[in-house]
Amino acid sequence: xxxxxxxxxxxxxxxxxxxxxxxxxxxxxxxxxxxxxxxxxxxxxxxxxxxxxxxxxxxxxxxxxxxxxxxxxxxxxxxxxxxxxxxxxxxxxxxxxxxxxxxxxxxxxxxxxxxxxxxxxxxxxxxxxxxxxxxxxxxxxxxxxxxxxxxxxxxxxxxxxxxxxxxxxxxxxxxxxxxxxxxxxxxxxxxxxxxxxxxxxxxxxxxxxxxxxxxxxxxxxxxxxxxxxxxxxxxxxxxxxxxxxxxxxxxxxxxxxxxxxxxxxxxxxxxxxxxxxxxxxxxxxxxxxxxxxxxxxxxxxxxxxxxxxxxxxxxxxxxxxxxxxxxxxxxxxxxxxxxxxxxxxxxxxxxxxxxxxxxxxxxxxxxxxxxxxxxxxxxxxxxxxxxxxxxxxxxxxxxxxxxxxxxxxxxxxxxxxxxxxxxxxxxxxxxxxxxxxx
Numbered sequence: 001x002x003x004x005x006x007x008x009x010x011x012x013x014x015x016x017x018x019x020x021x022x023x024x025x026x027x028x029x030x031x032x033x034x035x036x037x038x039x040x041x042x043x044x045x046x047x048x049x050x051x052x053x054x055x056x057x058x059x060x061x062x063x064x065x066x067x068x069x070x071x072x073x074x075x076x077x078x079x080x081x082x083x084x085x086x087x088x089x090x091x092x093x094x095x096x097x098x099x100x101x102x103x104x105x106x107x108x109x110x111x112x113x114x115x116x117x118x119x120x121x122x123x124x125x126x127x128x129x130x131x132x133x134x135x136x137x138x139x140x141x142x143x144x145x146x147x148x149x150x151x152x153x154x155x156x157x158x159x160x161x162x163x164x165x166x167x168x169x170x171x172x173x174x175x176x177x178x179x180x181x182x183x184x185x186x187x188x189x190x191x192x193x194x195x196x197x198x199x200x201x202x203x204x205x206x207x208x209x210x211x212x213x214x215x216x217x218x219x220x221x222x223x224x225x226x227x228x229x230x231x232x233x234x235x236x237x238x239x240x241x242x243x244x245x246x247x248x249x250x251x252x253x254x255x256x257x258x259x260x261x262x263x264x265x266x267x268x269x270x271x272x273x274x275x276x277x278x279x280x281x282x283x284x285x286x287x288x289x290x291x292x293x294x295x296x297x298x299x300x301x302x303x304x305x306x307x308x309x310x311x312x313x314x315x316x317x318x319x320x321x322x323x324x325x326x327x328x329x330x331x332x333x334x335x336x337x338x339x340x341x342x343x344x345x346x347x348x349x350x351x352x353x354x355x356x357x358x359x360x361x362x363x364x365x366x367x368x369x370x371x372x373x374x375x376x377x378x379x380x381x382x383x384x385x386x387x388x389x390x391x392x393x394x395x396x397x398x399x400x401x402x403x404x405x406x407x408x409x410x411x412x413x414x415x416x417x418x419x420x421x422x423x424x425x426x427x428x429x430x431x432x433x434x435x436x437x438x
């Protein structure tokens with residue numbers, strides 16, 4: 001009798017787990033397909049808006065003013081053991097916008113790099129300040145805040161242009177950004193982050209096209225009112241922003257957090273995005289560097305989203321469309337989780353029941369890939385890829401989505417766990433690629 005009782009209990013539990021797995025696999029497949037479909041629609045919608053409406057156009061009011069009256073711009077470059085900053089400084093020697101000051105805010109502990117930066121500041125043809133910090137208090141956000149305080153209180157700048165250490169400005173970039181900000185009374189103008197340096201490998205070609213696709217998405221989401229963001233580099237920010245908001249010290253996604261805080265604190269906060277003002281950066285040097293970068297981005301974006309969700313939801317100054325854009329951006333990197341769920345849920349269903357789900361598999365991934373490929377091909381065209389290279393890049397992206405999705409799964413998990421990610425400089429395939437530690 002006892003054996004019969006335990007057998008019946010085990011059988012009941014087995015049937016419960018079987019039914020649960022079957023039902024859960026169906027629900028997860030439907031949910032993941034819906035989520036990935038929404039993102040696909042967002043990507044395609046932004047592409048259509050980019051093609052139909054294009055970037056904002058300046059009224060060219062600055063040209064009607066004497067150059068002595070043009071707004072003063074502080075160009076801010078945060079550095080931590082990143083030798084590509086030397087290439088960036090070289091490009092700034094030929095800057096064609098008057099009334100500028102360059103501040104390299106330096107957290108490096110590499111003595112050779114410190115020596116190079118000190119010499120560069122002495123030899124520079126433009127005003128260049130080597131702002132040396134002791135320690136890394138607040139990480140990159142802390143460095144930016146210290147340098148911004150200097151620019152506002154000592155140099156009295158009207159705008160701050162933030163560049164990553166590896167970015168080299170292209171001709172006319174500063175004038176185009178300032179002109180847009182001035183003419184449209186914008187708080188932030190987000191420029192185009194090109195990644196041409198070191199893009200001569202297959203993965204470099206894909207990385208370059210994908211980042212070009214990102215500016216297509218940014219311009220499109222600006223046109224659609226879907227919460228455009230400051231992406232950390234190539235962005236011109238008005239001093240009006242920093243009089244109300246600063247970067248969040250210690251944040252892994254300080255650019256995303258600045259966007260969130262500004263949208264809540266500044267009435268009528270306005271971000272423009274344009275692909276017509278660009279700077280060229282370098283692609284990650286290795287797969288390990290790419291992995292670290294993507295995991296940090298994913299973890300930081302999700303963490304800041306989770307900590308601000310209720311505040312944004314209750315914010316009366318934001319439209320429903322803007323809040324939708326905020327959610328889409330905040331959960332962007334969790335797409336990696338849904339890609340794997342959409343792929344594996346039908347397999348789990350088949351292994352348990354021996355029968356297939358009566359729907360295309362994996363339909364969500366197909367939809368999502370359609371949106372991704374739309375932006376990728378648009379980015380390749382924006383970068384001037386030949387037809388053959390565009391096709392190769394688009395085909396290479398298909399197997400790569402699971403590789404990148406795995407990085408984003410890891411970043412999502414670490415974003416949920418406190419202290420899951422440490423900030424490490426991304427080694428790059430630039431002019432100084434052999435000097436990176438990592």
